[in-house]
Amino acid sequence: MPEAAAPGHSRREAAVIYASKFIKDGDVVLVGQGLPVLAALFAKNHHARDCVIMHEYGVVDLDPPRAVELAHPLLAETATYLCDMLDALTSLLSRADCAFLGAAQVDRYGNVNTTTIGDYFRPKVRISGSGGANDIGSIVRKSVIIMDGQERAKFPERVDYNMTPGYFRGSRSDRDRLGLPGKGPEAVVTDVGVYRFAPKTGEMYLSGLQPGATVEEAREKTGWRLKVAKGAAGVKPPTAEETNLLRSLDPRKVYLR
Template identity: 40%
Template sequence: MGDKRYSASELMAITTAKEFKDWEVAFVGIGIPLVAGITAKRFHAPNLNIVYESGCIGPQKYRVDFNVGDSSAADGALCLTSEWRVFSDMQCGYYDVGVLGAAQVDKYGNLNTTAILGEQDYQSPKVRLPGSGGGNDIGSNIGRVVVMLRLEPLRFAEKVDYLTTPGFLDGSPDARKKAGLLGSGPVAVVTDKALFRFDPQTHEMYLDTVYPGVDVGEIKALVGWDLKIAPQLKTASEPTEEELAAVRAADPANLIMGGAAARKGLSGLDEYIEITVKNSGK
């Protein structure tokens, strides 16, 4: 990126914040997605209702929590209920938008958080990952999904090594409907270099927006298929001082946004993958 005033993680949070709309109900996790939600509420979506998997509905957050079970997760909440309740509501289609991380995404927005196989098989993969958690529920049932991950060849594969969370499956027009999925699927993939969206007809991912200082050729070289480019490709605006101030105020101790991992645009899952690969020697 051309401007060193901000990190990749900060730009990812600001980009993701713009995917939230006022009066929506958003299912978000701890970390950069929560920073994005707090930022959205400050600027353009003051009535956004955030939901945590632990059962907190509509907390009024000024700073991030570090666990969905933290007592501060309930600050000013509209309702405190159970994990069972919020996931049941999700399966009824009550949530508008969800944010997911992933180890791997393919051209149709399918996500893998289970195993990176490399040249190996599922029983002895290159990297064994945490699995679905609530990811499959979110990808299957929430109105629309925003995906966040780093842009790397291993991560942007023509076909995921393991389908943990459905995107548009094989890309056919009625694939999600035939599978009985309630949500409409992914709408955006936010990375440390660019923003991707999905063609409404083919459901294939395409490059929509590049970040300042990033070359299209660099992006195409990091994607594992013949990436399509939007006819009117956009370049993201540099973050404003107000946006950066909001992101930093949401994490005043820099525990999420300001660490070495965050400066590279890593999430907790990213760090897990890097450490596992390093320790495996593979």
């Protein structure tokens, strides 16, 4: 994959920093596995000191000095509230402002798959399954999806397995009809671009480009005829200060491998 990064930061770093800006100071954020962990930690140490980060297994308001794996005991050591999963994924989740989730596949209408690639009953690859992702995507007010290494197979017309519904086959109102409490994904941030969803159909479109990326590249790495917002241009690249802060938060390169 071409790494046309602007000097001083990789595209992955730019994506994480951009995504972190979706967290506002004071927000309560449910954070899933992978890059979301780092994006939330960056927000907390940069522009959202008073955001409340929580993980689904019962760790609330954590503030670790460095990035570690999701289940690392260090996270709970820094928390202000510990509870169980039933609490975290119901009463707390329904009061959160947003969630940050990772994805192995996300499709045209924001449906997410991290379960199996290929036929579900004879999968080519077993990935991980839902964990709490389905629950979070179903219930939380809104979600932001972070994907590392966008490519065509990971951005298909339709996911191989609809693990966490977005806007189904192109209708935001399907969520209401089915009784899903959350409003669905707000944005997808990848190493290539920033994508948002059309008001009625919930179709994903390109709204901004990561530094160094082009519309052609975004189209090439998307499995459907990608629509592009008028005036979609490069998003603001991270500053040197931001990049340095991000790197200092992951000194052991748990996420910035």
